[in-house]
Amino acid sequence: MLKSNAxxxxxxxxxxxxxxxxxWASVLYGYTDITSQxxxxxxxxxxxxxxxxxxxxxxxxxxxxxxxxxxxxxxxxAIMQGLTNNPLASPTIFGVNAGASFFVVFGVTFLGIxxxxxxxWFAFAGAAVASVTxxxxxxxGSDGLTPIKITLAGAxxxxxxxSMTQGMLAMNETALEQVLFWLTGSVQGxxxxxxxxxxxxxxxxxxxxLLLGKHLNVLVMGEELAKGLGQKTYLxxxxxxxxxxxxxxxxxxxxxxxxxxxxxxPHIARWFAGISYSWVIPxxxxxxxxxxxxxxxxxxxxxxxxxxPVGVMIALVGVPFFIYIARRGINE
Amino acid sequence: MKAIQxxxxxxxxxxxxxxxxxxLTIPKGEITAFIGSNGCGKSTLLKSLARLLKPKxxxxxxxxxxIDKTSTKEIARQLAIMPQSPQAPEGLTVLQLVKQGRYPYxxxxxxxxxxxxxxxxxxxxxxxxxxxxxRTVDSLSGGQxxxxxxxxxxxQDTDIILLDEPTTFLDLTHQIDILDLLSELNEQEGRTxxxxxxxxxxxxxxxxxxxxxxxxxxxxxGNPDEIITPQLIHSVFGLQCQVTCDxxxxxxxxxxxxxxxxxxxxxxxxxxxxxxx
Amino acid sequence: xxxxxxxxxxxxxxxxxxxxxxxxxxxxxxxxxxLMIVSLGIGQLFISPVDVIRAVIGQGTExxxxxxxxxxxxxxxxxxxxxxALAMSGAILQGLIRNPLASPDIIGITGGAALTTVIFLAxxxxxxxxxxxxxxWLPLASFIGAVVIGFLVYFLAWKNGRITPFRLxxxxxxxxxxxxxxxxLVMILGPIHSAAKATIWLTGSVNGxxxxEIATIAPWVFGITFILFIYARRLxxxxxxxxxxxxxxxxxxxxxxxxxxxxxSLAGGAVAFAGGIxxxxxxxxxIARKIIGSAxxxxxxxxxxxxxxxxxxxxxxxxxxxxxxxxxxxxxxxxIGAPYFIYLLFKSHx
Numbered sequence: 001m002l003k004s005n006a007x008x009x010x011x012x013x014x015x016x017x018x019x020x021x022x023x024w025a026s027v028l029y030g031y032t033d034i035t036s037q038x039x040x041x042x043x044x045x046x047x048x049x050x051x052x053x054x055x056x057x058x059x060x061x062x063x064x065x066x067x068x069x070x071x072x073x074x075x076x077x078a079i080m081q082g083l084t085n086n087p088l089a090s091p092t093i094f095g096v097n098a099g100a101s102f103f104v105v106f107g108v109t110f111l112g113i114x115x116x117x118x119x120x121w122f123a124f125a126g127a128a129v130a131s132v133t134x135x136x137x138x139x140x141g142s143d144g145l146t147p148i149k150i151t152l153a154g155a156x157x158x159x160x161x162x163s164m165t166q167g168m169l170a171m172n173e174t175a176l177e178q179v180l181f182w183l184t185g186s187v188q189g190x191x192x193x194x195x196x197x198x199x200x201x202x203x204x205x206x207x208x209x210l211l212l213g214k215h216l217n218v219l220v221m222g223e224e225l226a227k228g229l230g231q232k233t234y235l236x237x238x239x240x241x242x243x244x245x246x247x248x249x250x251x252x253x254x255x256x257x258x259x260x261x262x263x264x265x266p267h268i269a270r271w272f273a274g275i276s277y278s279w280v281i282p283x284x285x286x287x288x289x290x291x292x293x294x295x296x297x298x299x300x301x302x303x304x305x306x307x308x309p310v311g312v313m314i315a316l317v318g319v320p321f322f323i324y325i326a327r328r329g330i331n332e
Numbered sequence: 333m334k335a336i337q338x339x340x341x342x343x344x345x346x347x348x349x350x351x352x353x354x355x356l357t358i359p360k361g362e363i364t365a366f367i368g369s370n371g372c373g374k375s376t377l378l379k380s381l382a383r384l385l386k387p388k389x390x391x392x393x394x395x396x397x398x399i400d401k402t403s404t405k406e407i408a409r410q411l412a413i414m415p416q417s418p419q420a421p422e423g424l425t426v427l428q429l430v431k432q433g434r435y436p437y438x439x440x441x442x443x444x445x446x447x448x449x450x451x452x453x454x455x456x457x458x459x460x461x462x463x464x465x466x467r468t469v470d471s472l473s474g475g476q477x478x479x480x481x482x483x484x485x486x487x488q489d490t491d492i493i494l495l496d497e498p499t500t501f502l503d504l505t506h507q508i509d510i511l512d513l514l515s516e517l518n519e520q521e522g523r524t525x526x527x528x529x530x531x532x533x534x535x536x537x538x539x540x541x542x543x544x545x546x547x548x549x550x551x552x553x554g555n556p557d558e559i560i561t562p563q564l565i566h567s568v569f570g571l572q573c574q575v576t577c578d579x580x581x582x583x584x585x586x587x588x589x590x591x592x593x594x595x596x597x598x599x600x601x602x603x604x605x606x607x608x609x
Numbered sequence: 610x611x612x613x614x615x616x617x618x619x620x621x622x623x624x625x626x627x628x629x630x631x632x633x634x635x636x637x638x639x640x641x642x643x644l645m646i647v648s649l650g651i652g653q654l655f656i657s658p659v660d661v662i663r664a665v666i667g668q669g670t671e672x673x674x675x676x677x678x679x680x681x682x683x684x685x686x687x688x689x690x691x692x693x694a695l696a697m698s699g700a701i702l703q704g705l706i707r708n709p710l711a712s713p714d715i716i717g718i719t720g721g722a723a724l725t726t727v728i729f730l731a732x733x734x735x736x737x738x739x740x741x742x743x744x745x746w747l748p749l750a751s752f753i754g755a756v757v758i759g760f761l762v763y764f765l766a767w768k769n770g771r772i773t774p775f776r777l778x779x780x781x782x783x784x785x786x787x788x789x790x791x792x793x794l795v796m797i798l799g800p801i802h803s804a805a806k807a808t809i810w811l812t813g814s815v816n817g818x819x820x821x822e823i824a825t826i827a828p829w830v831f832g833i834t835f836i837l838f839i840y841a842r843r844l845x846x847x848x849x850x851x852x853x854x855x856x857x858x859x860x861x862x863x864x865x866x867x868x869x870x871x872x873x874s875l876a877g878g879a880v881a882f883a884g885g886i887x888x889x890x891x892x893x894x895x896i897a898r899k900i901i902g903s904a905x906x907x908x909x910x911x912x913x914x915x916x917x918x919x920x921x922x923x924x925x926x927x928x929x930x931x932x933x934x935x936x937x938x939x940x941x942x943x944x945i946g947a948p949y950f951i952y953l954l955f956k957s958h959x
Contacts, residue, residue, distance in 0.1 A: 088711075151709060160943045163942065180796070264782070303798070420849065421848045443624045
């Protein structure tokens with residue numbers, strides 16, 4: 001763990017540089033050979049060559065999306081763990097992925113949607129519906145939103161949605177074929193427009209998350225203590241939930257349900273940055289982006305020339321590292 | 333008579349030693365209190381006496397036998413420990429909790445013998461929580477909850493009872509109440525009681541034997557009447573104080589100095605006392 | 610003791626029966642039996658409950674005997690057993706890990722079974738989409754996956770001579786994610802038909818169960834349940850935390866190993882035959898806790914009955930709603946369980 005604030009700040013800057021390097025690498029490597037010179041040329045001197053089109057229409061959006069989605073999911077996970085005070089919480093527990101998948105599969109099965117753009121809006125809507133339901137259920141009762149209620153209500157709602165999704169898929173083989181790739185999560189083949197249409201939500205989410213850090217530090221010490229310190233806890237919880245919905249909803253809209261990042265990255269971030277959410281959140285963002293970028297690059301080579309879904313690669317890249325850290329000791 | 337004895341005991345977490353090469357004897361049938369500043373290792377020591385923490389070096393002997401070489405079930409019938417602020421699972425009732433104390437006497441076919449029933453009944457009676465036995469532990473007040481945990485420890489029916497700060501989070505009435513209860517158990521049934529106590533004056537009042545821990549070892553031990561002096565308090569806690577006589581039971585009593593509030597000329601309380609006399 | 614409990618003693622043998630628990634368990638058992646009788650009557654050939662009972666004891670018409678005893682009975686028994694096994698497995702894990710999110714899914718037991726299942730389907734499906742290996746071997750493949758992952762998690766979490774529940778569950782989450790990822794990879798690389806079949810397995814299905822399967826799983830579940838009753842009191846102690854468990858003379862690490870083994874074996878057995886039925890392992894123990902409280906002696910049978918009933922009910926819905934089409938049982942488990950759970954959650958918070 002990095003001890004002083006200066007070191008933590010430095011770590012963050014190094015992390016940011018690594019993210020930029022990985023983004024560059026993500027444009028460089030793949031089925032089509034690209035050189036750094038070509039990337040620069042494609043901006044300054046676009047010559048309509050195949051390579052330049054691939055750079056501009058495929059690789060660059062993909063690299064940006066991987067970074068944005070990875071960061072967003074990891075931040076959402078960190079906030080969820082703070083809100084629920086449970087180290088096992090993730091946006092999945094908020095029902096986000098289950099809701100998004102349900103809406104998309106519903107759309108494919110009954111409304112015949114096919115384009116990735118329409119998948120994105122269905123997914124976003126589903127994520128929002130599921131998480132609002134969870135939030136409302138978790139807030140019922142006189143004691144308001146408590147960690148245990150939101151956790152259990154979330155788990156129940158997530159189970160509810162995912163079972164309905166599985167039901168539709170089990171009944172309909174063609175729908176399965178269409179959405180299977182989407183359901184495992186991928187950042188490949190998404191246009192820049194998809195990112196652009198969702199980006200405003202993500203940016204708001206990032207902004208709220210960064211402001212939220214020091215408030216979460218207080219909230220995790222217990223609701224009563226937080227209130228005693230003058231915190232409007234309902235407001236913090238609402239803002240936290242909003243950030244989770246925007247970030248994970250946006251992420252699932254672009255890339256489909258990607259698990260693991262949300263639950264695991266915050267733990268890795270804590271290993272570097274300690275337990276203060278003011279640091280955990282930016283560190284989560286950086287590490288999440290790193291993981292998704294490197295997983296996406298790895299996905300292009302592991303079953304070359306085919307591409308593996310990035311969700312698969314995230315787990316395969318992230319799990320060994322995570323297990324190493326879990327064994328080295330994580331703050332309980 | 334000795335209840336527990338340690339030999340060259342060293343304790344610690346990871347690479348850091350908290351207690352080093354300690355030889356300590358806990359007298360049988362008496363109340364022993366560990367005192368010391370925060371983080372001096374008194375809770376660690378207590379845990380190791382109850383084999384909850386493996387020594388880095390040295391040994392703990394219970395009734396002359398090394399606890400590391402004694403079966404843990406056998407120890408559980410001789411010695412019980414109540415950890416600091418234990419947590420009960422949601423929805424567990426007081427009765428269910430207290431029954432857990434009988435664990436070391438039970439097996440899968442012997443789940444509820446008459447002795448079990450008597451011991452639980454006794455524990456509920458003696459701690460005065462019979463009327464709450466069907467309430468869940470989390471619905472009790474702090475004092476009642478502490479009594480429930482003590483009842484569980486009592487149901488274990490051991491000669492030695494270790495308690496890690498049994499009075500934390502309790503108001504003064506309940507602190508006295510719990511300590512009176514422990515002292516009755518000691519006097520009427522001859523149980524050996526070892527506890528970590530924060531309140532020095534209560535420790536002096538209730539303990540027969542005080543162990544002051546400082547600098548990874550025992551700084552001083554013995555009867556409070558003999559060892560509690562301003563010098564000791566200063567060495568162990570780094571606090572300036574006067575030691576006077578507890579007006580009720582005659583034990584030593586520490587009145588600490590404050591940096592700011594020395595006795596002022598027109599102290600209203602002192603004036604009232606003078607008038608009343 | 611109070612009049613709410615009565616002890617049974619015979620020489621050295623002694624037990625304590627809690628009256629409330631006894632009544633609740635009896636009531637639930639009765640309900641479960643009624644539910645199973647109703648379920649036996651439902652299908653394309655509708656049979657009244659009275660005729661069902663007649664058929665069960667071999668006194669119905671030939672057709673009724675055949676349908677009830679050969680076709681429907683095995684799948685209903687499997688639903689009951691699998692639901693019970695998953696629920697007990699979850700109850701153990703929640704007590705052991707002291708986290709309400711613990712379940713056989715989260716520490717990778719189901720994921721491991723899913724992985725070996727899709728590998729089996731992918732390897733033994735040829736180009737013409739027929740299985741080249743008898744489907745009878747599928748449960749074995751699933752079971753091996755569950756157990757291998759269970760132990761992998763256990764050994765990875767082992768450090769300095771001990772396992773902490775927290776590390777166990779974190780490592781479990783990691784390993785589960787890896788298993789899920791590999792499962793997706795195999796499904797995408799393999800033929801789409803095997804993916805479809807795998808999806809049904811992953812959802813959980815009791816369709817086409819035969820008596821041989823029951824003959825395998827029933828002794829398994831009952832045997833482990835029996836051992837579990839011996840361990841219930843240890844589990845009670847575990848739930849009070851490591852210090853108190855040690856204080857009571859428990860060999861904490863050994864018991865953790867045994868409890869994990871029991872949990873894995875139960876979940877492994879259930880998913881081997883019924884597939885990855887979700888929800889039950891996570892939620893049935895919570896429902897049971899709301900009904901009966903936290904003491905495991907009663908919590909285990911109540912969890913088992915609740916879990917079994919959820920799956921039987923889900924199977925009824927799966928067969929009835931879109932007749933003659935059949936929906937896999939795993940689809941409805943949470944559809945039934947979740948609303949009831951949410952109801953209980955908020956009733957008890959009032």
